[in-house]
Amino acid sequence: MRGKSTVTKTTEPDDRVRLKPFLGIRPGVYLATGGLFVLLLVFYFTLLYPGIARPGALVVFHSEPAGAALRVDGVYLGSSPCKVFVPRGDRTMEAVLPGFTPEQINITVRGRVFASALFPSRYPLNVKLDTPDPAAALALSAADYAAWTFGGEPTPSWQVPLSLSEGVYRTGRAVSIAESAGIIAASARFASTRAALRDLIRAKFLADNGGAPPSPVTLVRSVQDIVSFLADNPSSSLWLADTLPADSASVIISSSWYQNRLAAFAEITAGQVLSPETGGNPANRPPFEQIRVGGLLFSALGGGVLVQDEPFPHYVLVEPFLICTTAVPVPAYNDFLDANPEWRPDQRGDLESRGLVDSEYLADFGVTIGRGRAGVNKINTVSWFAAVDFCKWLSGKLPESLSGWEVRLPAEAEWEYAAKSVRNWGDRNRFIAFDGDAWEWCADPYSPFPFFAASPEAVSAVGSPERSLRGGTWLGVGGSVGPETRASLPPATCSPFVSFRPVIARKAGN
DSSP states (O other), rough: OOOOOOOOOOOOOOOOOOOOOTTTTTTTHHHHHHHHHHHHHIIIIIHHHHHHHHEEEEEEEEEESSOOOOEEETTTEEEEEEEEEEEEEEEEEEEHHHHHOOOEEEEOOOSSTTTTTOOOOOOEEEEEEESSSSHHHHHHHHHHHHHHHHHHHHHTBHHHHHHHHHHHHGGGSSSSSSHHHHHHHGGGGGGOHHHHHHHHHHHHHHHHHHHHHHHOHHHHHHHHHHHHHHSSSSTTHHHHHHHHHHHHHHHHHHHHHHHHHTTTTHHHTTOOOOSSSOOOGGSSSSSSSSSETEEEEEEOOOOEEEEEEESEEEEEEEOEEEEEESSOBBBOOOOOOOHHHHGGGGGHHHHHHHHOOTTTTTTTEEEEETBBBBTBBBOSSOOHHHHHHHHHHTTTOGGGGTTTTTEEEEOOOOOOOHHHHHHSSSTTTTTOOOOOEEEEEEEEEHHHHHHHHOOOHHHHOOOOSSEEEEEOOOOOTSSSSSSTOOEEEOOOOOOOOOEOEEEEEEEEOO
């Protein structure tokens, strides 16, 4: 029989930490005091310090229509609807929306000290904005839309606002359907990205229902209008194929609508008429074959039908006009400066502050791209605004026989017409020189799709952040620049590769 084993249990003494007095203070006292101090710190920094260090209130800003900017003492803090913290004190708050009358409110912001971080004082700010000219307000939104399209397609890190459709929403029924349709048609000339196309379509649907979401009836009408717009603009198929995503574009490219348009290009090009004579209606003809104004020689060109190749081939009617045989030479521009000292190089700072030039304006006055070429020393580093003012000055030198005519920058179609005429009728227009070593300012506000039909009033109201250029420079790859090549720059830009040449044309309405 085995014996039973015995297990002996031993108890270890408990580990105990005995705190010693600190500076003669018993542990129980200084621990309780320390804990209380920590609680007081938490209480102070949570409930009191925020209100003491940063006193103020939370302004809850709403506006009708939405999207107005809130400025507090002249500083932008946000756009409605939004919540912004405003420091304590007497404040001037202003709600601003382009095209609408600003609303200014003076308030005293007080705020609370206790628990301001958790339960801040709130100041509701509700503002209703009015506009004296709803159509002009919508045009401003359309101009903003046009400016954003020059930035290209948005990315996840860079987004663009829905400027056009938001403008339609804000103006609502205050703008007639006819007025909004005109502005939207002019805006379509800038729909070069998918984001811009989405904003354009959204604006159309909102406009047809007075700024509200479309009803079934207005939805059908909007779709009908869109189909009609595409039918009235034959190059729409090419525009959509160039703008839509690849899968949608492939559907359009395979359609007869697109293929028929491609097949029509030969017929369109054959319809071009570049007249070497100043033909057409005798009343529209220039009274001179050539004339010298302010030292500049102008040669007449007959009107005709131009086929503009970019961005897609389309017809443009061109009336007879006279064009300067060269870009403006330096001596002629110097005469302009003598008569208009506000444009001299020493006034660059003032002109730049007014947005008329940039810092390069006449930076190297007298040194031009064309120096040494056939004695032509053309002016450069001048802005579009400077070129326009030069033309106005030269208009004052026209003889009485050209009453009803004016000197101005050429339209893109006129510049291209002249360049192609010189190429096709060299002997007759041998005095006109297009040497292709500089870009030249044109009168037109630049748009990617100028062939889209829109009223001149709507086109003018929408405008463009850039102005058109034609020509080219030696910087371009050989053969890459021709009479049809389009380019653009902001109108205040002064580049050593940009000059200009004026035309003499009939004033609008004459």
